[in-house]
Amino acid sequence: MSQYKIGTKVIHSGQPADSVTGAVITPISLSTTFLQKSPGVPIADYDYSRSGNPTREAFEKCIADCENGKYGLAFASGLATLATITQGLSAGDEVVSVDDVYGGTRRYFTRVAANFNIKFTFVDMGTLDQIKNAVTEKTKFVWLETPTNPLLKVADIKAIAEFVHSKGSILIVDNTFMSPYFQNPLDLGADVVMHSATKYINGHSDVVMGCLATNSEDLYNKYKFLQNSCGGVPSPFDCFLAMRGIKTLKVRMEAHQKNAFALCEFLGKHPKVDRIIYPGLPSHPQHELCKRQMHGFGGMVVVFLKGGEKQSRTLLENLKIFALAESLGGVESLISIPSFMTHMSVPPAVRAELGITDSLVRISAGIEDIEDLIADLTFALDKVEL
Structure with a gap:
């Protein structure tokens, strides 16, 4: 639905009427397992709900469209999204993060992921100066919030993306504070955009959930594999609530x-x-x-x-x-x-x-x-x- 504006996308993307009943609202598919017509040959595209679920897939398509991306993935929380992305790193890799970052993000980086011999550096990204000094050949991704939490500092996504790409790294932007309605980092050169969908995406303080979107098939396949392997997925009911919330x-x-x-x-x-x-x-x-x-x-x-x-x-x-x-x-x-x-x-x-x-x-x-x-x-x- 790339030809439509976001006010239309949030209501319709990934959410066609049910082909069996004609239901306008996407059904909640609570089944944990799905019938196969032959061993290893599922009737549809689903075999086990951790690996894929119709309700979750509908939300993932919606968030991808809303961020002008090709692919979307949903997770059990914003931090589960962060953790899954970080699981793609190896010992010895480095990450550069904005300094004024959400406290839970800093805690995960410094007190959990750092235990696996991953180096995290925190810098002010108001200009490129500190980023240029921090990024090395071992930097796998740069993590950016803009505006930041809580000081609302803003960084130039396009300029940072161009520099990060020149160094062979990728840029991941936490867009939670702005939502896809007010900012689209993928359009500015970011490789991945993520949200704590608990916040503006759902909008009603009754779901804990996270999500990401990207235009890269390679990154999507990588994070899709990790989503299934690590298992930090949201329930179908939470996906249903998030879709209900994002409509407004x-x-x-x-x-x-x-x-x-x-x-x-x-x-x-x-x-x-x-x-x-x-x-x-x-x-x-x-x-x-x-x-x-x-x-x-x-x-x-x-x-x-x-x-x-x-x-x-x-x-x-x-x-x-x-x-x-x-x-x-x-x-x-x-x-x-x-x-x-x-x-x-x-x-x-x-x-x-x-x-x-x-x-x-x-x-x-x-x-x-x-x-x-x-x-x-x-x-x-x-x-x-x-």
Whole structure:
């Protein structure tokens, strides 16, 4: 469905009407095993549900189309996606990652995968300088989040892809924060794009899931083999829920962004707020780059309060509509202090170096009425004492 726009793709890609019943919605295929007409000759393309499942395949085709890719794969979580990709490495290989990366990604790289004699280097990818110094002949892939979690730093995907390819390596981009609606890394030269589908893809905070898309048949076959061999696959029901959720991606992302802009306008004028980071603001250091490589600016807002831990905790403990919770990308507004939550596994010294302070509050703008969200923040900020 490459000729269609994403608002059509999310509803129809990989999801034709059922050929047997005519059902418009893709059925949930819960069977773990499939009938064969002769030993080793399945009736359809399925033999065992870990290896392939009709409901999962429908979602995989959908996510591939949405990212303008040829191939898609689904996994039991975003980290299962990361782990499966990393399983393709060998002892002695190297990986270069953006420094301001999701805490769970850094934890996996440094405390799990590093145990298998794989070297990980973390650099600021705001420019090419540090990447050029870090990539070696042993670098198998460069791992990029843009915008990053939580500081919303943005990197030039096209420029990084061109450099990485010149060194014989590949670029993998975590596109979770933007979703396929606001950014398509494959179009900019990335070799693989991945998502924690738990977030904006599903959008309803009721599925833990991951996925990737690529245009490379070789990489698809490699990761498809690892998907089956490692077994980190999602259930058919989770795939069904993710497909149900992705159908409204267009309208949800527009609503997330609209509320994010309004929250920035309110918080930017508040006397207890030190500064705001949001890709859609001219004050963002890479705002011009954002406008070039994104189709929008997303629903994630970073707020630095005046004060420190006491002020941040007071704010979060007095909110009624914003949910003080991990994760992001749901229809409900979520708020967190990364230093105590999503990035607590990052060593304190590294957090300090990156600027992930106790005054940093991360907001995932939901799609509620903005007047209610602003009233909720007003009430909670009134409780904050400087």
